Amino acid sequence: MTQRLAPLSGIRVLDLSRVLAGPWCTQNLADLGAEVIKIERPGAGDDTRTWGPPFLRDENGEDTTEAAYYLSCNRNKKSVTIDIATEEGVATVKEIAKISDIVVENFKVGGLKRYGLDYASLRELNPRLIYCSITGFGQSGPYAPRPGYDFMIQGTGGLMSITGERDGLPGAGPQKAGVAVADLFTGMFATVSILAALQERNRSGLGQYIDTALLDCQVAMLANQNLNFMTSGATPRRAGNAHQNVVPYQVFAAADGHLIVAVGNDGQYRAYCNAIGRPELGTDPRYATNRGRITNRDALIPVLEEIMKTGKRDEWLARLEAAGVPCGPINTIDQVFEDPQVKHREIWRTLPHPTGGTAPTTASPIRLSETPVEYRNAPPLLGQHTEEVLREVLGWDAERIERLLAGQRSAG
Incomplete structure (x- = not known):
């Protein structure tokens, strides 16, 4: 050729x-x-x-x-x-x-x-x-x-x-x-x-x-944030490490560090609740859908924060990954280049x-x-x-x- x-x-x-x-x-x-x-x-x-x-x-x-x-x-x-x-x-x-x-x-x-x-x-x-x-x-x-x-x-x-x-x-x-x-x-x-x-x-x-x-x-x-404003008339505000349109999609403090949980749909949310030992939160009518979790964010997130504090970061990551829940660590740049995936991709x-x-x-x-x-x-x-x-x-x-x-x- x-x-x-x-x-x-x-x-x-x-x-x-x-x-x-x-x-x-x-x-x-x-x-x-x-x-x-x-x-x-x-x-x-x-x-x-x-x-x-x-x-x-x-x-x-x-x-x-x-x-x-x-x-x-x-x-x-x-x-x-x-x-x-x-x-x-x-x-x-x-x-x-x-x-x-x-x-x-x-x-x-x-x-x-x-x-x-x-x-x-x-x-x-x-x-x-x-x-x-x-x-x-x-x-x-x-x-x-x-x-x-x-x-x-x-x-x-x-x-x-x-x-x-x-x-x-x-x-x-x-x-x-x-x-x-x-x-x-x-x-x-x-x-x-x-x-x-x-x-x-x-x-x-x-x-x-x-x-x-x-x-x-x-x-x-600004992508979806523009459309959040254009469709609702409400001006988006700072939300720290939380997502404006998806819950839970944020940083959580573990007993020895921090990790990211990025739940993208209702099925992943139920899997997350099972993995953290609280399956009832996955079926609670207030939280079962993303719309409900957005509406009731202020009630749900403090509960999840207290649960996540009871375990170590790497233990949570292992459990969540095994359950198919998107999650990850917060690496410093030196840790990024030591990551096995980053090394594999050269x-x-x-x-x-x-x-x-x-x-x-x-x-x-x-x-x-x-x-x-x-x-x-x-x-x-x-x-x-x-x-x-x-x-x-x-x-x-x-x-x-x-x-x-x-x-x-x-x-x-």
Whole structure:
């Protein structure tokens, strides 16, 4: 059989993004086989290169210049240093855009227009170009000119209003998520949008513009909470670790720790009651249906909390798993990577790195049977591929390459 190529083999991405949302998107594309050319500022590069400690350590245990944050979202890419504030730099980026399929950028609205690197300008050079802009609030509307960062978007977009302990309890108050979920979801929505535009281009032969906003993505990802409000008119509130629509679906304290019980239907609820030695709670008319358990939550949950405190965490987990009740521990991140399922799925990977010897990376959750993700290269050093791209992609000769590099060195 002929070996099948990576899904995006032959696709070239001009990556003008930095920090997280854009690089998360372009890492997805790179993982799927696209050639991603990351344009960075000479001498500085992506902001996240310095967002440490921690930094990757070399074979002697000394810090390198590569921050862990940067390493999280830039594998399989090529780094090219070009100063777009110069006429020659802009002309060079345009040369790459002419022979690229996709551009991803996250400058402020209108930020690239003054360089002639906006969609309208590049479309004239390459009508097949798919151009994805990622901003905080989108290309239109009263907030469009504002900068947007994940933390503020989690607040503006409603996530923090439903995240955290219930009002009136110790520790109550709005809480952001533990990772930059607005950025990450935006990167994923941008990836989906680009793949859709590529599929459409197969029919029309033409590219298009994609306007992706952190706020749009944050509001969209509220999912069922949006519909809770839209259908009832009642504003969802923080519920701590409890579920708004399913009971019992929360954290319980055991005698020696905590565990999650995630009962998803009435059959599982009856199995849960049997497993904890209280079958009568499974048939009680007040609690037999999820509707009843929601209505009578304040009566049921204290009873269950007292029962769960009488046993040890791992004993409860064993009993509930044997009864087919969804449950699990609350792992710290070091415990996550010791989990046998996580080990089996090989989620911790390593890649050769020019200064660190090796660099850890988290495996992509995209698992394709015939064309799996390839972990080709660690996140690149700043400017690591500048000469290679200018020579092999643009066809420049050594003299022209040196002239550009010399200009950047003198400017630095």
